Amino acid sequence: MSRDKEQGVEQALPLTTHLEELRKRLIRVIVVLVVVFSFVYWKSFIFMDFITAPIVPLLPQDSSMALLKLTEGFFTELKLSLLVAVFFSMPFIFYQMWKFIAPGLYAQEKKYIVSFVFMSSLLFFLGASFAYYVVFPFGFKFFLGYAEGYVTANLSIQWYLSFVTRLIMAFGLVFEMPVFVLFLAKMGILTAAMMRKHRRYAYFGIVIFSAVLTPPDVFTQIMMSGPMIFLYELSVLVAKAFGRKREINEDDVYA
Structure with missing residues (x-):
């Protein structure tokens, strides 16, 4: 018996086996x-009220949410229901992701499945909540400030849904940075020393990413780039704590 197999790493499997495993995981995700x-x-009206709650109180007088196309209400309801379903299914999706990559891990690494699912889900929900409860009120207030005098804000409900769900998903995924770095560090692809060495480029990339993803106002961009910079520094600590031992030598090199 090989040393790898004794440590819990399964022998290399053919591509067809991996594809079959991926198909099985995808089917389970789709069923859920x-x-x-x-x-x-069935309860879509509850979620529609929830998703529009941040902007409705901020709408100026004589402004409203509008249906600009005949079928817009129906398809908006379908899209919202699907996105909410994905949101609530994220813990199960993370679990299936872990089970798919588990055969390539050591036995001692497989025991972290509960921690992985919990932390991935928690960070995703924290990111989404940050967007909903912190970014939206300030961002909407800024943009609706232009609706004054003879200018009214009649917002397409379909456009609004696309806008807010894009930001909610973006913040949720951005908050997954420490988990992503953990995997790269465990694989030896990324180290804390590398992240410290290229910190200035990472910060620049974060600012550009925030500018592209958020509305074109400085405050909202700071609201995204600030947490991303914090998560980057947290990820450096994660990489240092869980990275491969060879990183100790690299710290000496880059010190």
């Missing part, structure tokens, strides 16, 4: 999404 979607669509 369909079940959750059915419930969410």
Whole structure:
């Protein structure tokens, strides 16, 4: 028996086996999404009220949310239900992701499945909550400030849904940075020394990424880039704590 196998790493499997495993995981995810979607669509009015809650109180007088196309309300409800289903299914999706990559891990690494699912889900929900409760109120207030005098804000409900869900998903995924870095560090691809050495370029990339993803106002961009910089520094600590031992030598080199 090989040393790798003794440590819990399974022998190399053919590509068809990996594809079959991926298909099985995707089918399970789809089944769960369909079940959750059915419930969410049944109660879609609750989620519609929730998703529009940050902007409705800020709408100026004589302004409103509008349906600009005949079918806009129906398709907006379907899209919202699907996105909410994905949101609530994220813990199960993370679990299936872990089970897919688990055969390539050591036995001692596989025991972290509960921690991985919990932390991935927690960080995703924290990112989404930060967007909803912190970024939206300030961002919407800024943009609706232009609706004054003879200018009214009649916002397309479909456009609004696309806008807010894009930001919610973006913040949720951005908050996954420490988990992503953890995997790269465990694989030896990324180290804390490398992240410290290229910190200035990472900061520059974060600012550009925030400018592209958020509305074109400085405050909202800071609201995204600030947490991303914090998460980057947290990821450096994660890489240092969980990276491969060879990183100790690299710290000496880059010190």
